Amino acid sequence: MSADFYFGVEVFLNGLMAGVMYSLVALGFVLIFKASGIFNYAQGIMALFAALTLVGFQEGQVPFSHLINAVFGTEIHHFGWHLHAFFAIILALGVMVLFAWLVEKLILQHLVNQEPIILFMATIGLAYFMEGFGDLMWGSNVKKLDIGIPQGGNFWIEEKTAFLGGEDFYGFYLDTLDIYATVIAGLLVAGLVVFSQYTRTGRALRAVADDHQAALSVGISLRAIWVIVWGIAGFVALVAGIMWGSKSGVQFSLSLIALKALPVLMLGGFTSIPGAIVGGLIIGVGEKMFEFLIGAPLLGGATENWFAYVLALVFLVFRPQGLFGEKIIERV
């Protein structure tokens, strides 16, 4: 086998791991869409906000310090302590749950029985509000997120696989962070599936996703379920924020990962958790392999930016409900 072949395999593996990162973001969309039929435009911002909050707690930053300093003429920025990553994550999770509760209390509660487009617009408003609020709370400078996950090429894998190729093959180059992300995403999905299949609250979540009226009639409070769902989506956003933030720093562009989740959702369907995973993998592998095989040699490269959308478009034409989505058959 030539080194080119092994390089192709490496691209494939990297594609799979990039796909997992997309899936992480798509998961948050699916959770909320399934339970309430809302396409949550703010999911990307939630990941950014969660990451900002995590860094803020970890570094001991004073929230709203710019505002406080401007109003009172003070010069405070830091509490002067650093928090262990574990506790910072717990606190950030607490903030996301509080956020979920506020969203239900201040927005969703007043929009019950409204058209999906109205709810969608509300989440757009929410997204821009949170963007500004995040800046106000933690400042808009680019921040480094480090919770102790090692980064860079994994030498162990590189050394152990070097024997496969010939003289000019030095083993697979895989980023350790990506490997961690893959494992964590796998655990997260397994946890979500077990929770929704085998617990009472999980059963209630699925019930609400299926039929609101029937759910009410068996004693399920829709509002409680919405808080739980948004809380879980906040948790998923936090995990996505940690992974993406560790990779490329915490800054506004982090919220744009939501755009990468769109083609994943079109592929996997808006209502399927396995769909979000498989969709993410297909997009990740697809765009990397396309760039490697066709894009770079024939089209001058930079195909990764648009390939996912084209692939999703093709899927939309032939299978509008996505790979795993529910086919909607209307009785005429």
Add this chain to the structure above:
Amino acid sequence: MTAQQPQSYVTSDGRTIGPPVMEMQNITLRFGGVVAIQDISFDIREGEIRAIIGPNGAGKSSMLNVINGFYHPQEGRILYKGGERKPMKPYQIAHQGIARTFQNIALFKGMTTLDNIMTGRLTHMKTSMLSQAVWWGRAEKEEVENRELVEKIIDFLEIQSIRKTPVGRLPYGLQKRVELGRALAAEPSLLLLDEPMAGMNVEEKEDMSRFILDVNDEFGTTIALIEHDMGVVMDLADRVVVMDYGKKIGDGTPDEVRGNQDVIDAYLGVAHD
């Protein structure tokens, strides 16, 4: 009329009918200018099968929706288990022991028969979300206990063979049965059935009638049902409320109602003045 009846009595087939568990007093429900229910009063006694009948658009389903809290009447009082019931959300009313089925089946179509009926137990399950998440101690015990009761209901309704089938794939008659199972799983004090036999063939209707009678007889469950098939209603019900154009035009035993001229007119379509 209720005042003249004894507090409790025994029917000809040996079931004990108790005092009223629910009393609707002067209920009026409007949607904008449309009056769906106009000044209706009736009661539902413990242990009885109470039917609500009437032509299409008479307001029967609206009445059921008032009882389980989907609609809130503009006027009138609802007494439940002796006290006045304040306006509540439907899920709170479910926790008070009122379960129901729907005219157009409202099952959780993606879930199995077993899971659907298990949702009926939600009002009886209390463990916190955290202990469920780690599947710890009480959560597991609770799940097992509730599962036992659900299995009994499955046996009772003779749907063992479809326990693991997603209900969306089941034929209509079986879906109706699963929906009844889900309502029964709540062990309700009052069971509301909205046209339990609509769209069924004769055989399915006979099965469903048998289940309704058995539920009432074996568990002593109080049932209020809406039904179009007059033959079925007359066989099943202890007492019947007849509605037409949002008003009550008859109330009594099947025999009394059958002889009521207003009722006959409503069903034969005599012109309204």
